[in-house]
Amino acid sequence: MLYWLIFILAALCLLAALIPVLPLSHGLVRIFDFPRTQLLTLTLAVAVAMLLLLPLNATIALPGAMLLVAMVIQLIHIARFTAVWPRTVKTFRGAPSDAQTFKVLVSNVKQSNRDYDRLVREIREYDPDLALFMEVDEDWLAALKDALSQFADSVECPLDNSYGMALFSKLELRKKSVRFLLNEKIPSFDCTVSLPNGETCRLITVHPEPPVPTDDTIGRDAEISLVGLDVRGTDIPVIVTGDLNDVAWSRTTRRFLRLSGLLDPREGRGQFNSFDARWFFLRWPLDHIFHSAHFQMVRMKRLAFVGSDHFPMFYELALLRRSADLKSESEDATGDDMEEARELIDTEKKRDRKPIGEDWEDG
Numbered sequence: 108m109l110y111w112l113i114f115i116l117a118a119l120c121l122l123a124a125l126i127p128v129l130p131l132s133h134g135l136v137r138i139f140d141f142p143r144t145q146l147l148t149l150t151l152a153v154a155v156a157m158l159l160l161l162p163l164n165a166t167i168a169l170p171g172a173m174l175l176v177a178m179v180i181q182l183i184h185i186a187r188f189t190a191v192w193p194r195t196v197k198t199f200r201g202a203p204s205d206a207q208t209f210k211v212l213v214s215n216v217k218q219s220n221r222d223y224d225r226l227v228r229e230i231r232e233y234d235p236d237l238a239l240f241m242e243v244d245e246d247w248l249a250a251l252k253d254a255l256s257q258f259a260d261s262v263e264c265p266l267d268n269s270y271g272m273a274l275f276s277k278l279e280l281r282k283k284s285v286r287f288l289l290n291e292k293i294p295s296f297d298c299t300v301s302l303p304n305g306e307t308c309r310l311i312t313v314h315p316e317p318p319v320p321t322d323d324t325i326g327r328d329a330e331i332s333l334v335g336l337d338v339r340g341t342d343i344p345v346i347v348t349g350d351l352n353d354v355a356w357s358r359t360t361r362r363f364l365r366l367s368g369l370l371d372p373r374e375g376r377g378q379f380n381s382f383d384a385r386w387f388f389l390r391w392p393l394d395h396i397f398h399s400a401h402f403q404m405v406r407m408k409r410l411a412f413v414g415s416d417h418f419p420m421f422y423e424l425a426l427l428r429r430s431a432d433l434k435s436e437s438e439d440a441t442g443d444d445m446e447e448a449r450e451l452i453d454t455e456k457k458r459d460r461k462p463i464g465e466d467w468e469d470g
Contacts, residue, residue, distance in 0.1 A: 113157045117170035120150040124180040132325045134318040140357040141391045147181040184356040187374045194375030199403035199425035206425035207302045209236040214419035215350040218242040218269050218468040222414030223250040229410045233421050236277045241314045241350050243271035264294040268465035289455045292462050308344035316463040317352040328359045329455035332448035335366030344401035355392045365440040369397040372404045379409050381418045394420045
């Protein structure tokens, strides 16, 4: 009886590791991307139980093999987000004259959360130059405007459907637009940020739909892919940030990085799990910043709990002055990547539907 219990658990661990490998844009598949660290821990626990409770003979070969394969698959996905992996983005250690540095704060506030003061305290302590907020409605916008009066510029699109967005900036925004890329109720921002030394960078902020087991993820995957294609091949410094409702190691995000040529500064630094702030055992990296090779990372940090289901994320970036010689270390997109991205985008463009979760915060 104990053997068969271990066998079934081993089979389930292997199945959970394999499901997100399937090239299917559906929440029932894609949600298994999220808890890879938790599933690795569970797989290790089953392996230890097997070694302690079962006779060490040929009977454990099959469940042992399933557990080993499951662990390898999980490690392949998450190892790059540990300290053992080489850092794709270097830490800036140059002289102040070598770069223009600036600070970015990104926070999904959770629309129904009304604990404004907690977030305001974090903003004042870390003093960002750019502050992006998601799930912003009119009440949140009013509270933030009152607290962030020192921010000279802003882009605002408050909504009551959990997709509102607001960007506050101490830096000049020469160009700023609110875009609805694939759904008329899901905004994104596209701005040109002017730095104090006269250099500029492009900033794109996004908050696509979350995956749910009962629906497909075509909208989310298509929006992420569209942004990747939008910035692909550009020579100017680019930053893409926001709550992507996707983990750093997923099929969708890895494809985005190949399409865009952007880099993920978490590689070699850690996961920086920003969701779920309420449950320590259910956390994964949903809030991201990706950037071109023009930048190095000064510091990045997950901030304190602010009443939301997301922790705010803080980044300090350095835009290198000798940017002409910089080359991206990202993998290039394959023909399959381009075809998959275009199919997702074409499919979503033909649909007219409500965003997933737009009524989750009602009441």
